Amino acid sequence: MRLSQLPWTTLKETPAEAEVISHQLLLRAGLIRRLTSGIFTWLPLGLRVLRRVEQVVREEMDRAGALEVLMPAVQPAELWQETGRWDRYGDLLLRIRDRQERDYCFGPTHEEIITDLARRELRSYRQLPVNYYQIQTKFRDEIRPRFGLMRAREFIMKDAYSFHMDQASLEVTYQAMAQAYARIFTRLGLRFRTVEADSGEIGGSRSQEFHVLADSGEDAIAFCDADRFAANVEAAPALPPPGARPAPGAPLQAVATPQMRSIEEVSAFLKVPATRCLKLLLVEGSDGGIVALALRGDHVLNTVKAGRLAQVAKPLTLASPERVLALTGAPTGFIGPVGLRIAVIADHAAAALADFVAGGNREGFHQTGVNWGRDAAEPATADLRNVVAGDPSPGGGGPLAIARGIEVGHIFQLGDKYSQAMKAVVLDQDGQERVMTMGCYGIGVSRIVAAAIEQNHDEDGIVWPAPMSPFDVVLLVLNPKNSEAVTATAEAIYLELRQAGMEVLLDDRDARPGVKFAEADLLGVPHRLVLGERSLKDAAIEYRHRRSGAEEKVALGDVLEFLQQRLAGAAPG
RNA sequence: CGGGGUGUAGCUCAGCUUGGUAGAGCGCUUGCUUCGGGAGCAAGAGGUCGCAGGUUCGAAUCCUGUCACCCCGACCA
Numbered sequence: 293m294r295l296s297q298l299p300w301t302t303l304k305e306t307p308a309e310a311e312v313i314s315h316q317l318l319l320r321a322g323l324i325r326r327l328t329s330g331i332f333t334w335l336p337l338g339l340r341v342l343r344r345v346e347q348v349v350r351e352e353m354d355r356a357g358a359l360e361v362l363m364p365a366v367q368p369a370e371l372w373q374e375t376g377r378w379d380r381y382g383d384l385l386l387r388i389r390d391r392q393e394r395d396y397c398f399g400p401t402h403e404e405i406i407t408d409l410a411r412r413e414l415r416s417y418r419q420l421p422v423n424y425y426q427i428q429t430k431f432r433d434e435i436r437p438r439f440g441l442m443r444a445r446e447f448i449m450k451d452a453y454s455f456h457m458d459q460a461s462l463e464v465t466y467q468a469m470a471q472a473y474a475r476i477f478t479r480l481g482l483r484f485r486t487v488e489a490d491s492g493e494i495g496g497s498r499s500q501e502f503h504v505l506a507d508s509g510e511d512a513i514a515f516c517d518a519d520r521f522a523a524n525v526e527a528a529p530a531l532p533p534p535g536a537r538p539a540p541g542a543p544l545q546a547v548a549t550p551q552m553r554s555i556e557e558v559s560a561f562l563k564v565p566a567t568r569c570l571k572l573l574l575v576e577g578s579d580g581g582i583v584a585l586a587l588r589g590d591h592v593l594n595t596v597k598a599g600r601l602a603q604v605a606k607p608l609t610l611a612s613p614e615r616v617l618a619l620t621g622a623p624t625g626f627i628g629p630v631g632l633r634i635a636v637i638a639d640h641a642a643a644a645l646a647d648f649v650a651g652g653n654r655e656g657f658h659q660t661g662v663n664w665g666r667d668a669a670e671p672a673t674a675d676l677r678n679v680v681a682g683d684p685s686p687g688g689g690g691p692l693a694i695a696r697g698i699e700v701g702h703i704f705q706l707g708d709k710y711s712q713a714m715k716a717v718v719l720d721q722d723g724q725e726r727v728m729t730m731g732c733y734g735i736g737v738s739r740i741v742a743a744a745i746e747q748n749h750d751e752d753g754i755v756w757p758a759p760m761s762p763f764d765v766v767l768l769v770l771n772p773k774n775s776e777a778v779t780a781t782a783e784a785i786y787l788e789l790r791q792a793g794m795e796v797l798l799d800d801r802d803a804r805p806g807v808k809f810a811e812a813d814l815l816g817v818p819h820r821l822v823l824g825e826r827s828l829k830d831a832a833i834e835y836r837h838r839r840s841g842a843e844e845k846v847a848l849g850d851v852l853e854f855l856q857q858r859l860a861g862a863a864p865g
Numbered sequence: 866c867g868g869g870g871u872g873u874a875g876c877u878c879a880g881c882u883u884g885g886u887a888g889a890g891c892g893c894u895u896g897c898u899u900c901g902g903g904a905g906c907a908a909g910a911g912g913u914c915g916c917a918g919g920u921u922c923g924a925a926u927c928c929u930g931u932c933a934c935c936c937c938g939a940c941c942a
Contacts, residue, residue, distance in 0.1 A: 624942040
């Protein structure tokens with residue numbers, strides 16, 4: 293592609309709307325433009341990146357035996373009503389109405405559509421298993437779209453859905469997808485981790501996420517290299533502390549703690565570490581009452597774990613301050629277990645505390661020297677908290693570490709949740725109708741583009757992993773108007789490289805050298821060639837590697853071979 | 866949805882407090898000079914000051930409404 297024929301506008305200044313680096317660089321490098329909140333146009337150079345990602349995804353899905361289809365983006369309400377999600381999916385679902393006043397939605401996902409397709413197309417166990425996939429635009433009306441392509445409302449997703457006679461068959465495809473995903477992210481040159489996950493609203497049992505590692509990631513993932521355990525913090529079990537709880541040693545005492553509502557305030561005021569404080573969170577119970585959840589002061593409630601408790605109302609809802617006051621006689625911030633007439637469920641670590649500090653159930657007071665069993669009833673126990681760095685790994689290999697990740701892939705074993713609701717059945721060997729078992733497998737294609745930048749950039753701009761760079765090579769022609777020899781040589785090299793199958797960006801614009809250098813760095817193509825009168829005098833061309841900055845002079849006759857070796861190298865960029 | 870903030874040239878912003886008919890830098894056009902890391906000089910083009918209504922002789926500026934965009938918030942017990 294010739295830059296002289298491309299209306300390419302880069303930005304020297306960072307647009308005010310962009311907060312994260314990937315969003316800033318995508319805009320500055322002229323790859324995308326925002327149309328409205330959470331909705332973007334892909335410009336010519338940006339689209340090349342997206343297409344390269346799609347191609348890798350497509351190749352690996354095909355290799356794994358999946359079948360590409362393309363389903364409609366607009367979906368009739370009837371199918372969503374069949375599974376009950378028309379009502380349950382909520383405001384995330386963009387609902388639209390046609391001229392006949394019929395209800396539709398713009399698809400945020402395609403379980404209903406594919407299940408409808410499967411029940412129409414599939415008749416016999418002989419046709420199973422089958423795995424359909426598509427690469428397509430989704431729309432989710434996010435509460436707050438942000439971070440550019442990372443949390444957009446409209447985005448490109450690869451979603452796949454598999455159909456099976458039984459769980460064993462599902463397992464096989466599920467593992468094949470896990471392997472395909474690992475191949476995809478490896479091929480794209482991304483540093484990633486596969487982690488155990490919560491299956492969330494989609495339902496089903498087993499589920500794993502694929503995270504691109506980046507400090508700006510929205511998710512926390514817990515892992516242990518020694519035993520290869522890795523899980524989203526949402527899903528990582530916190531083990532009970534070892535050893536027996538110490539015996540009570542201190543007397544129960546009430547202490548005045550005026551205005552001290554938070555653990556930080558109480559801990560600092562009483563000079564007691566947060567690890568010896570108890571915090572109680574009052575949530576709505578499934579029986580219409582209130583349930584108290586007890587955590588150690590330094591721990592954080594895991595809402596996924598808490599939401600699974602039978603005693604807790606779904607969805608997990610904190611009790612209102614008014615209700616707390618009415619039921620306990622004390623305002624929030626001063627609630628403790630002593631004398632509390634509410635069921636308490638304690639996290640294992642909170643249940644292991646002795647001689648701890650807790651709210652006094654009286655405004656302006658806490659208690660010290662509190663002990664379970666002696667001062668308050670022994671609580672029920674459960675795993676309620678997020679793991680923290682240093683916690684023992686559930687795999688037994690040692691302490692956990694925490695890293696940040698961007699979720700770019702998620703695979704689920706759905707079971708029969710949708711096939712049952714929509715009566716997607718085939719006949720088995722005995723001629724009996726059997727509900728199919730399903731799996732589903734998603735990849736955030738457009739999000740991968742943002743995640744790759746979050747993970748691969750420097751102060752000059754993007755540093756694409758080679759497999760997703762918009763071009764393999766950028767060739768800068770310096771001052772083309774000054775020298776016909778330079779222009780002619782550049783044209784010859786441009787042709788030679790393209791004939792060898794390389795994607796080459798030729799900067800043949802009548803622009804100053806400094807502009808060309810700066811914009812090439814911003815765009816982030818891994819390999820750069822520079823041809824000017826200076827190098828032409830030596831019958832050479834200058835090469836520079838974007839990521840390392842390493843430079844070399846290459847004889848004109850050797851350019852093709854030199855680059856072929858570079859491109860063939862395993863180093864992804 | 867609640868709270869906060871911002872809407873002025875393609876981009877980043879000033880001007881608003883104290884009303885008097887719109888500016889800077891970058892970008893864009895033309896010319897000259899430059900020409901190996903986002904050039905210099907000169908001359909230009911480009912704005913219903915988000916929109917609507919009100920106050921006023923006069924509104925970017927004050928008031929009301931509305932729309933859009935951005936940020937924070939479901940860890941407080």
